Amino acid sequence: MTRFLLPLGIFALLAVVLAIGIRHSPEKGVIASPLLGKPAPAFVLPDLADPARQVRSDDLKGRWYLFNVWGTWCGGCREEHETLLQVHRAGVVPIIGLDWKDDDGQALNWLTQLGNPYQSVATDHSGREAIEWGVYGAPETFLVNPQGVVVYKHIGALTPDTWTHEILPRVSGAKAGSSS
Amino acid sequence: MLPELGHFALILALLLAGLQAFFGIAGPAFARDRWSGAVTSAVAGQAVMVATAVACLVASFVTEDFSVAYVAENSNSALPLFYRVTALWGAHEGSLLLWILLLAGWTVAVVLGSGRLPPRFAARVLGVLGLVSFGFLLFTLATSNPFLRLDPAAADGRDLNPILQDPGLAVHPPILYTGYVGFAVAFAFACAAMLEGRLDQNWARWTRPWTTTAWAFLTCGIALGSFWAYYELGWGGFWFWDPVENASFMPWLVGTALVHSLAVTDKRGLFKSWTLLLAILAFSLSLLGTFLVRSGVLVSVHSFAADPTRGIFILVFLIIMIGGALVLYAWRAPLLRSSAGFELGARESFLLFNNVLLVIAAGTVFAGTLAPLISDALKLGTLSVGPPYFNPTFMLSMLPLLALLSVGIHANWKRGRLGDSQRVLLYTLVVAAVLGCGWAFGLYARGSLLSWIGATLAIWIVLSSLVDPLDRWRRGLTLSRAVLGMTVAHLGLALAVIALTTVQSFTIERDVALAPGGKATVGDYEFRFEGVRPVEGPNYEAVAGTIVVTRHGAPVAVLSPQKRQFWVQHQVTSETAIRMHRGNNLLLALGEDLGAGRWSIRIQIRPLVSLVWIAAFIMAVGGALAASDRRYRTARAAVTSPAGATAGQAG
Numbered sequence: 001m002t003r004f005l006l007p008l009g010i011f012a013l014l015a016v017v018l019a020i021g022i023r024h025s026p027e028k029g030v031i032a033s034p035l036l037g038k039p040a041p042a043f044v045l046p047d048l049a050d051p052a053r054q055v056r057s058d059d060l061k062g063r064w065y066l067f068n069v070w071g072t073w074c075g076g077c078r079e080e081h082e083t084l085l086q087v088h089r090a091g092v093v094p095i096i097g098l099d100w101k102d103d104d105g106q107a108l109n110w111l112t113q114l115g116n117p118y119q120s121v122a123t124d125h126s127g128r129e130a131i132e133w134g135v136y137g138a139p140e141t142f143l144v145n146p147q148g149v150v151v152y153k154h155i156g157a158l159t160p161d162t163w164t165h166e167i168l169p170r171v172s173g174a175k176a177g178s179s180s
Numbered sequence: 181m182l183p184e185l186g187h188f189a190l191i192l193a194l195l196l197a198g199l200q201a202f203f204g205i206a207g208p209a210f211a212r213d214r215w216s217g218a219v220t221s222a223v224a225g226q227a228v229m230v231a232t233a234v235a236c237l238v239a240s241f242v243t244e245d246f247s248v249a250y251v252a253e254n255s256n257s258a259l260p261l262f263y264r265v266t267a268l269w270g271a272h273e274g275s276l277l278l279w280i281l282l283l284a285g286w287t288v289a290v291v292l293g294s295g296r297l298p299p300r301f302a303a304r305v306l307g308v309l310g311l312v313s314f315g316f317l318l319f320t321l322a323t324s325n326p327f328l329r330l331d332p333a334a335a336d337g338r339d340l341n342p343i344l345q346d347p348g349l350a351v352h353p354p355i356l357y358t359g360y361v362g363f364a365v366a367f368a369f370a371c372a373a374m375l376e377g378r379l380d381q382n383w384a385r386w387t388r389p390w391t392t393t394a395w396a397f398l399t400c401g402i403a404l405g406s407f408w409a410y411y412e413l414g415w416g417g418f419w420f421w422d423p424v425e426n427a428s429f430m431p432w433l434v435g436t437a438l439v440h441s442l443a444v445t446d447k448r449g450l451f452k453s454w455t456l457l458l459a460i461l462a463f464s465l466s467l468l469g470t471f472l473v474r475s476g477v478l479v480s481v482h483s484f485a486a487d488p489t490r491g492i493f494i495l496v497f498l499i500i501m502i503g504g505a506l507v508l509y510a511w512r513a514p515l516l517r518s519s520a521g522f523e524l525g526a527r528e529s530f531l532l533f534n535n536v537l538l539v540i541a542a543g544t545v546f547a548g549t550l551a552p553l554i555s556d557a558l559k560l561g562t563l564s565v566g567p568p569y570f571n572p573t574f575m576l577s578m579l580p581l582l583a584l585l586s587v588g589i590h591a592n593w594k595r596g597r598l599g600d601s602q603r604v605l606l607y608t609l610v611v612a613a614v615l616g617c618g619w620a621f622g623l624y625a626r627g628s629l630l631s632w633i634g635a636t637l638a639i640w641i642v643l644s645s646l647v648d649p650l651d652r653w654r655r656g657l658t659l660s661r662a663v664l665g666m667t668v669a670h671l672g673l674a675l676a677v678i679a680l681t682t683v684q685s686f687t688i689e690r691d692v693a694l695a696p697g698g699k700a701t702v703g704d705y706e707f708r709f710e711g712v713r714p715v716e717g718p719n720y721e722a723v724a725g726t727i728v729v730t731r732h733g734a735p736v737a738v739l740s741p742q743k744r745q746f747w748v749q750h751q752v753t754s755e756t757a758i759r760m761h762r763g764n765n766l767l768l769a770l771g772e773d774l775g776a777g778r779w780s781i782r783i784q785i786r787p788l789v790s791l792v793w794i795a796a797f798i799m800a801v802g803g804a805l806a807a808s809d810r811r812y813r814t815a816r817a818a819v820t821s822p823a824g825a826t827a828g829q830a831g
Contacts, residue, residue, distance in 0.1 A: 004510045004514050007457060007460075007506050008507060011464075011502055011506055012503075015495070018498075022491045042772070044752065044772075
């Protein structure tokens with residue numbers, strides 16, 4: 001009899017794991033991104049400010065940068081905007097935006113009204129670039145090192161806490177290490 | 181107007197699915213035959229309503245009604261008609277609708293083929309299918325309604341994701357889903373048998389053609405997906421052990437086990453509870469696949485924007501369906517007794533090994549896929565596993581399976597002695613080992629142990645599979661479709677093994693930067709870059725490179741990989757150029773413009789990669805042949821029944 005209950009038991013365990021997985025996924029900060037420790041995807045994308053110009057990953061080689069995926073339709077992005085502006089003012093690391101599945105006009109309005117924390121914003125109307133980055137919900141923020149490798153990924157709205165405790169130490173630590 | 185009509189039809193379909201579930205399950209339970217009789221009408225009504233809903237959405241796409249949010253997000257006025265239709269399943273909402281449509285189609289097929297089934301049993305099967313359909317309709321209406329309007333309407337659409345604008349991908353989801361959904365039929369048969377508390381050999385005979393047909397579709401679907409990843413994405417591989425790929429592969433492995441265990445239940449009345457468990461498992465893994473892909477709990481390079489509320493809904497649905505089925509199993513399976521026994525070395529024992537090994541393989545894939553999730557839930561830190569885990573563990577269960585296959589098909593039912601076959605097996609094994617050695621070390625410059633073992637096992641399967649059919653053919657005896665189908669599927673498997681181990685061992689990959697007139701030599705081939713020229717497509721513009729390929733000075737091909745820029749989404753996709761030459765698959769992709777006419781070009785030479793997909797297709801053909809065997813049509817042949825014919829055509 002017990003052996004016929006075994007599958008049910010295993011399934012119950014699995015259901016618990018999946019439930020925990022769901023509960024964690026929206027706010028989970030560190031996640032097993034397939035990109036962590038791997039080169040960031042190369043991109044050549046139209047610039048939001050001037051679609052005739054391009055935002056290219058090659059131009060960012062040799063520098064730290066934050067890659068922030070956002071859209072005007074996304075609530076979490078409005079929430080993290082203040083933090084992004086602080087990061088921008090700190091001037092430690094430039095932020096490259098990826099305006100994901102968005103309307104260009106609305107995105108430009110948003111930046112005019114709320115302030116623009118980005119060095120440049122690339123547009124991704126189709127979501128293809130976001131697929132390359134393994135994004136599954138905006139906002140998401142990637143930290144890319146001068147070798148072009150993704151060293152950290154944050155899912156959900158960026159908080160000052162994450163900035164000071166997770167991102168800043170990685171950047172300044174590495175910079176201090178290389179200069180000494 | 182049309183979207184509202186479609187929405188309304190979908191709501192009616194939900195109600196009818198509810199009725200179908202209620203009448204189908206409650207009717208037989210309370211011995212109300214009039215209730216059971218009403219199930220067929222509910223099925224017909226639901227099918228009409230679902231078809232209406234799909235037709236409304238297709239009409240919105242075709243007429244370019246950009247006031248419908250889903251159409252505006254996935255279509256554009258410049259999109260060709262063909263893709264305006266296939267854009268239906270270009271994203272989440274429409275994919276679900278397709279799932280529901282296919283389930284309705286399978287259910288109608290079951291009704292048409294259920295003439296020979298006892299009426300109460302048929303009602304139960306349809307009732308369980310109604311429950312599945314109800315869950316998916318509720319899911320669609322509650323979290324993923326494709327008929328929502330945009331106010332104000334969009335002037336033009338955002339266009340279908342360019343990577344989906346490819347004929348291969350256009351047909352991939354319907355075929356894959358037909359396979360997924362087909363396992364719902366096996367699941368429903370299993371649940372109906374458990375509700376009835378009775379399972380005999382007839383049950384297996386009814387279930388077999390459905391399961392085999394679903395399996396054949398799933399095989400095709402996975403192969404098309406892999407082909408598309410290779411050909412369209414230009415990712416330079418055909419299998420990545422990505423969660424989304426694994427989600428389709430796990431039901432395939434368990435479905436393969438189910439197909440074999442059903443054979444034992446059919447022929448010998450054994451493995452009853454095990455077969456039931458596999459039927460539940462195959463469908464559960466299909467549902468789990470949907471959950472993993474849609475909920476965003478797992479990170480995948482394929483994952484589209486996911487929504488946690490959707491995840492919670494699917495999880496609850498999973499718990500009700502799978503949990504319910506497993507409770508039923510724990511309650512009813514102990515009642516199913518098999519009286520017959522078999523000796524070690526009998527065909528039953530080999531099929532048992534087959535089942536165990538396939539389930540272990542599915543288990544290792546499952547563990548690898550869920551490892552990040554489990555380690556995270558247990559707070560063990562983040563963990564991700566890739567090919568270094570999957571390749572060896574998968575091979576560990578597959579190699580014994582392949583070795584046992586040749587012996588298994590020559591073993592007798594019930595009796596453990598091989599008799600004359602022993603000598604045949606030994607001879608074929610020796611021949612296979614010699615040929616395999618020639619293959620692995622003779623044909624390609626550097627041999628490898630893996631390719632030798634792979635080739636030996638594969639050639640052994642080919643030779644030993646052909647012994648009996650050739651013998652029968654020589655003596656002028658006919659082969660049943662079931663045996664023919666089995667043989668074809670096993671030959672397909674052998675080809676797949678040869679192809680996979682060869683590709684694994686002998687692929688060459690190189691990135692080169694070439695100026696016009698520049699040359700590169702890779703493997704036996706020379707590549708001369710002639711420069712690029714502009715090309716204009718219907719909704720994109722592109723640059724096409726011209727590359728002349730020669731082998732030892734003899735011309736092979738002129739290939740023209742493209743880089744396309746789509747107008748609407750300003751998105752760049754890489755269109756690879758592929759050519760088969762002497763069994764080698766040459767793949768060229770245009771990389772970045774390095775300035776001054778120089779381009780980076782990716783060159784890959786993969787021996788026999790096309791054979792992987794051809795082999796999968798052969799396996800599917802084998803499945804279709806087996807499913808169309810007369811035996812399944814004439815089981816209880818009092819009533820003429822179109823079931824077998826339907827399955828045959830569908831395959």
